[in-house]
Amino acid sequence: MVGKGIIKGMVETARNFLGSYVSKQRLTTIQYPEERAPQIEAARNFPFLVFDGTDAERGLRCVACQICEKECPPKCIFIEKSKDKKPDATGRMQFYPATFNIDISVCMSCQICVEVCPFDSIKMDVVYDLSNNDRFAGLLLHKQQLAKSNEYYNTIHPTEAAAVDAHFAEERAKAAAKVKAAAEAKLAAEAKAAADSNAKAETPLADTQAQPVGGGTR
Amino acid sequence: MNLKLNQLDQIFVIVNHWLLGYLPPAVRPLCSSILSIALIIVTFALLFAITTVLERKGLGRIQNRFGPNRVGPCGFLQPIADGIKSLTKEDIVPNPADHAVHFLAPVLLVAAAFMAYAVLPIGRNMILVDLNAGVLYFFAIGSLMELAVFMAGWSSRSKYSLLGAMRAIAQMISYEVPLVLASIVVIMQAGSLSTVSIVNMQATYTGIWPHWFVFTPWGFAGFALFMIAATAESNRSPFDLPEGESEIIAGYYTEYSGFKFALFFLGEYIGMFATSAMAITLFLGGWSAPFSFLTWIPSYFWFFAKLLTIILTFIWVRGTLPRLRMDQLMNLAWEFMLPMTLLNLLTAGVWHFMSAGVLRWLICGAMVVVPCILLSRGLKQRKKFQVRKYHFSE
Numbered sequence: 001m002v003g004k005g006i007i008k009g010m011v012e013t014a015r016n017f018l019g020s021y022v023s024k025q026r027l028t029t030i031q032y033p034e035e036r037a038p039q040i041e042a043a044r045n046f047p048f049l050v051f052d053g054t055d056a057e058r059g060l061r062c063v064a065c066q067i068c069e070k071e072c073p074p075k076c077i078f079i080e081k082s083k084d085k086k087p088d089a090t091g092r093m094q095f096y097p098a099t100f101n102i103d104i105s106v107c108m109s110c111q112i113c114v115e116v117c118p119f120d121s122i123k124m125d126v127v128y129d130l131s132n133n134d135r136f137a138g139l140l141l142h143k144q145q146l147a148k149s150n151e152y153y154n155t156i157h158p159t160e161a162a163a164v165d166a167h168f169a170e171e172r173a174k175a176a177a178k179v180k181a182a183a184e185a186k187l188a189a190e191a192k193a194a195a196d197s198n199a200k201a202e203t204p205l206a207d208t209q210a211q212p213v214g215g216g217t218r
Numbered sequence: 219m220n221l222k223l224n225q226l227d228q229i230f231v232i233v234n235h236w237l238l239g240y241l242p243p244a245v246r247p248l249c250s251s252i253l254s255i256a257l258i259i260v261t262f263a264l265l266f267a268i269t270t271v272l273e274r275k276g277l278g279r280i281q282n283r284f285g286p287n288r289v290g291p292c293g294f295l296q297p298i299a300d301g302i303k304s305l306t307k308e309d310i311v312p313n314p315a316d317h318a319v320h321f322l323a324p325v326l327l328v329a330a331a332f333m334a335y336a337v338l339p340i341g342r343n344m345i346l347v348d349l350n351a352g353v354l355y356f357f358a359i360g361s362l363m364e365l366a367v368f369m370a371g372w373s374s375r376s377k378y379s380l381l382g383a384m385r386a387i388a389q390m391i392s393y394e395v396p397l398v399l400a401s402i403v404v405i406m407q408a409g410s411l412s413t414v415s416i417v418n419m420q421a422t423y424t425g426i427w428p429h430w431f432v433f434t435p436w437g438f439a440g441f442a443l444f445m446i447a448a449t450a451e452s453n454r455s456p457f458d459l460p461e462g463e464s465e466i467i468a469g470y471y472t473e474y475s476g477f478k479f480a481l482f483f484l485g486e487y488i489g490m491f492a493t494s495a496m497a498i499t500l501f502l503g504g505w506s507a508p509f510s511f512l513t514w515i516p517s518y519f520w521f522f523a524k525l526l527t528i529i530l531t532f533i534w535v536r537g538t539l540p541r542l543r544m545d546q547l548m549n550l551a552w553e554f555m556l557p558m559t560l561l562n563l564l565t566a567g568v569w570h571f572m573s574a575g576v577l578r579w580l581i582c583g584a585m586v587v588v589p590c591i592l593l594s595r596g597l598k599q600r601k602k603f604q605v606r607k608y609h610f611s612e
Contacts, residue, residue, distance in 0.1 A: 006539065013280045013538045020279045029284050 041157060044124035046104045047113050049146045052089055056147040061121030063094040068113035068122055076106035077113065089119065090171045100146060104130065105139040120164045126156050227516045230257070231343050254346050258335050265525075266487045267297035273533045280537035300480075307476035312375055315473065319373035324471075324478045327366035327485035334359045334492040337413050341505045341518035345414060352413040353405060356496055357398055360451070363489055364390045367460070370482070371470035382469025385544065386460035389450055392551040393457075397447035397493075399559035403440045403566040404431055404500045417504030426510045430503040435582040436566040439590075441501040443559055445528075448497060450551070452490035454532060456539035459547060494528040495521075553597055561589050 020026045030037050047068075051059035064081040080099035088094040113122050125148070132138030154161040225232065234253060238246050271286060271294055278285025286293035311320055337352035339345040349355050364387060371383020408416045420430050431437035450457040461469035471482045498504060502524050505517035542550070565585040572578040 009538045010534065013534065016282055017276065017279045017534075017537075020282050026282045027284060028282065031284075 039126055039156075041159065043126045043156075044111060045109050045128055046107055046125050046130075046141075047102060047111075047122050047146075048125040048148045049100060049143070050121055050123055050150055050153050051147050052150050054149075056144070056149075058086065059089075059150075060096060060143075060147060061089045061119050062097050062100065063088050063119055063121070064097040064100075065118070067116050067118070071112050071116045073110060073112065074106050074108050076103045076108075077101070078103075089121075089168055090175045092175070097143060100143040101140055102146060103140050105135060120167070123153055123157070123160075223514050227342060227518075229516075230341070230518070251346065258340075258346070259332060262332070262335065262488055262491055263484070265491060265522075266484055267301075269487060269491075269529055270300070270483075271296045272530070273536075276530070276533045277537050280534075304477050304480040309476040309478060310473075312473050314375040316373040316375070319369050320473070321478075323366050323370035323373060324474065324481035324485065326369065327363055328481050328488065330359055330362035330366060331485045331488035331492060333362070334489070335495075338492065338495045338499060339413055339417050339504050340495075340521050341516065344505075344518060348412060348414045351411045353401060353411045353416075353496075353500075356413075356492075357394070357401075360397075360489075360493070361390075361394065363485070364394075366485070367470050370474070374470070374473035376473050378466045378468075378472040379470050381466050382460045382472065385466075386453060386470055388544075389453070389457065389459060389547060389551075392548060393447045393450035393555070396443055396551060396555035396559045397451055399556070400440045400443040400447060400562065401496070401500050403436050403562055406563070406566050407431065407437075407570065413499050413504075417499055417506065420503040421506035423510035428503055428506055428508060428510070430501065430506075432501040432503075434569060435579065435586045436562050436569055437501055439558065439562050439565070439586040441497065443555055443562065444497050444501065446550075447555060448490075448493040449532070449535070450547070451493055452486060454490060455536040456542050457547060458541055459544060462541055490532065491525065491529070494525055494532070497528065498524045549597070554593055557593060558590060561585065 016026070050061050052061065053059040064079055066079050066081070069077045069079045078099065078101040079097050082096045082098045085093040086096050088096075109124075111124055114124055130139070150161070150165070154165075234250060237253065238250055241249055274296070275285035275287075275293065286296040289295045289299045311317055334356055336346040337349055337355050367386045367390070368383050371379045371386070374380070404416060405411060408419050410416060410419075420428065422429050427433070432441045453460050459465075459469075461471070466472070471479060474482060498521065505521040507513045507515060507517075507520050565582050568585065569578060569582045572581065
């Protein structure tokens with residue numbers, strides 16, 4: 001019969017039209033500013049810096065090693081090393097970034113900075129509503145904007161963050177054990193020195209040389 | 219019909235006369251025309267605005283989307299936002315373009331589209347000029363739109379514009395033939411080219427049923443053929459090849475931006491309303507009510523109800539059918555529409571000379587249905603499906 005296909009199609013579109021008023025499941029559109037699509041765990045767009053504890057300045061994991069700056073393909077990271085040192089995530093004295101800028105208008109979200117970071121300090125964020133009136137200064141993120149807490153990291157990428165946390169706990173335990181062992185050795189040496197008062201006192205060799213932590217997780 | 223309802227029906231005519239009463243008699247005809255023209259322009263421009271939002275929302279729902287729903291209640295103020303946007307946009311004219319013609323094309327298109335409304339009876343006694351060759355005038359003005367389209371395509375100096383204009387001209391001229399031939403059956407039956415007398419002939423009733431021409435075999439076939447041709451005339455989907463955006467960007471108005479683009483849009487829709495209104499006038503009884511007991515509702519209400527129904531059908535069809543290929547389009551015009559309209563003329567003649575009865579219905583119905591089936595079957599069988607050879611690209 002002539003025109004059967006057309007009538008079939010018309011019925012189908014009419015069903016869609018009426019059905020969209022009846023069943024909400026048909027409408028796949030999400031009304032963006034009011035409601036948001038649930039994010040999958042692997043979602044990522046631009047990098048941010050993780051800090052431990054509550055103080056963004058003191059808890060920052062970054063030690064300004066500048067590997068990410070060198071590896072970044074579009075060269076969107078700018079780091080200035082500090083002159084002084086502060087204890088890092090595992091308690092050792094390290095440099096920290098005096099300046100840490102990421103130009104997210106240049107960033108291509110390749111995640112290479114995250115891959116190369118030996119300190120698990122730079123991670124990928126999921127915030128996507130970044131529109132701005134100022135396309136130059138507004139999209140150049142400074143350390144204060146980049147620093148986000150470990151709790152936030154745990155909420156956006158739970159599995160990954162749990163692995164990182166476990167690794168850090170292990171490292172901290174190791175470091176604590178080392179400190180304890182060093183203290184014991186020192187005590188023993190002092191006792192030995194006290195006992196052997198005639199002999200020339202020898203200062204015990206403390207293991208102060210820092211070893212790079214992390215990196216081995218991947 | 220009692221007096222009060224009659225006044226409601228004639229309210230625009232009465233108000234017009236009342237306003238003109240304050241003017242000196244010498245300027246009355248001129249002012250009467252200006253008043254009516256202004257009213258027509260405002261009404262149909264408003265209808266255009268409503269149609270754009272209805273179309274976007276309807277197409278959205280057909281595709282299981284919301285459509286515009288941000289500006290105003292349910293997005294119904296969207297046309298205002300669109301208008302402001304197109305007014306504030308930069309008007310870019312290509313450097314090598316013929317500036318005068320490039321400017322004139324959208325103006326001519328809109329002017330031609332609005333001129334067609336002069337002979338369309340919107341309600342009882344509501345017509346700008348009752349020409350005794352009204353239908354002829356309508357089709358003559360309709361072909362002015364082709365000129366505007368070609369002016370736009372030619373003056374832009376762009377290959378897309380020119381290709382679009384070429385397609386548009388080929389399509390519009392091809393479909394002009396079945397469009398006019400499909401309407402001739404009505405002229406044959408009515409014996410008049412005046413739109414007013416055509417509507418008056420249909421505004422009579424047998425029992426409760428009206429004498430619309432669409433309720434006859436030849437009238438129904440004529441209406442269907444007229445609507446197909448009208449869809450092609452107004453460059454709407456599935457015949458929107460002149461502006462097939464996947465192939466030639468926007469066709470003949472590729473090089474238009476800002477309000478000139480909006481004018482093209484307006485012209486296309488106004489033209490579509492005009493041909494729809496012509497279909498209503500010729501086949502659907504113009505402003506007459508569908509049942510005799512509904513004649514108390516004002517005539518202009520029925521006209522706009524019918525017009526909106528046709529517009530919604532246009533939107534529905536646009537949401538359903540994919541675009542035709544150029545050769546399919548031409549084959550449909552010359553191999554199916556033209557023979558069918560010519561046969562329809564014969565059917566109308568047979569209907570006219572046979573006495574009323576069941577036999578007349580049977581014979582004329584068969585004269586419409588049988589050729590339609592045979593023709594479409596024959597065209598289908600002639601088609602051979604094979605791997606296409608590309609002579610120039612290999």
